[in-house]
Amino acid sequence: xxxxxxxxxxxxxxxxxxxxxxxxxxxxxxxxxxxxxxxxxxxxxxxxxxxxxxxxxxxxxxxxxxxxxxxxxxxxxxxxxxxxxxxxxxxxxxxxxxxxxxxxxxxxxxxxxx
Amino acid sequence: xxxxxxxxxxxxxxxxxxxxxxxxxxxxxxxxxxxxxxxxxxxxxxxxxxxxxxxxxxxxxxxxxxxxxxxxxxxxxxxxxxxxxxxxxxxxxxxxxxxxxxxxxxxxxxxx
Numbered sequence: 001x002x003x004x005x006x007x008x009x010x011x012x013x014x015x016x017x018x019x020x021x022x023x024x025x026x027x028x029x030x031x032x033x034x035x036x037x038x039x040x041x042x043x044x045x046x047x048x049x050x051x052x053x054x055x056x057x058x059x060x061x062x063x064x065x066x067x068x069x070x071x072x073x074x075x076x077x078x079x080x081x082x083x084x085x086x087x088x089x090x091x092x093x094x095x096x097x098x099x100x101x102x103x104x105x106x107x108x109x110x111x112x113x114x
Numbered sequence: 115x116x117x118x119x120x121x122x123x124x125x126x127x128x129x130x131x132x133x134x135x136x137x138x139x140x141x142x143x144x145x146x147x148x149x150x151x152x153x154x155x156x157x158x159x160x161x162x163x164x165x166x167x168x169x170x171x172x173x174x175x176x177x178x179x180x181x182x183x184x185x186x187x188x189x190x191x192x193x194x195x196x197x198x199x200x201x202x203x204x205x206x207x208x209x210x211x212x213x214x215x216x217x218x219x220x221x222x223x224x225x226x
Contacts, residue, residue: 004157033213033214040218041218042203042216042217042218042219043158043203043216043219045213045214048212048213050212056212058212058213059213090157090158092158092214097210097211097212098145098207098208098210098211098212098213098214099145099146099206099207099209099211100145100146100163100165100207101207101211102148102160102163103150103158103160103214105157105158105159106157107155107156107157108156108157
């Protein structure tokens, strides 16, 4: 089944403790992206990747890192999480970059930073 | 740059009522327009899309028409069901094709 898989679904951590949210797609997609969803703010892009070893900042990259060593995986790394990074995170992928492409989303990771 | 504005909810309807969720856009050129839906506890999934002016996208009884004259892409359904309760997002890609830009989402709640 074609899908984007994120793990974990729920994560509670403390300020400053490094964490990684994994994302994997099985559709051989070139483009992958991370979004965060916050009440009243909607979805905002954190980082995106056009292909292996090609990543770039989105609208809200501060405090996050990503890597794209393999085509299928695009982990999101929080080196020193802070409470303002408490949010619902989504990984997404598409065959190619826009403008007509359909984005496939993972089920989300609810992160709480205490 | 490209942007999208949609009515914010919540929208509360009774089963079988008519639904309209308004969406207007600003864009360079004529990019594809999308409606995504997020059911409780799930990720977003594509509901429908339209790729050019006057195109009508449709799926699961929902429809939206790409209107160039009014720069709108309103979502409609003639008879909503309880199972339609979800958050609906209007979206389009930015000009560079590097980010899908979303409206803030409209929460629909349908009661029986």
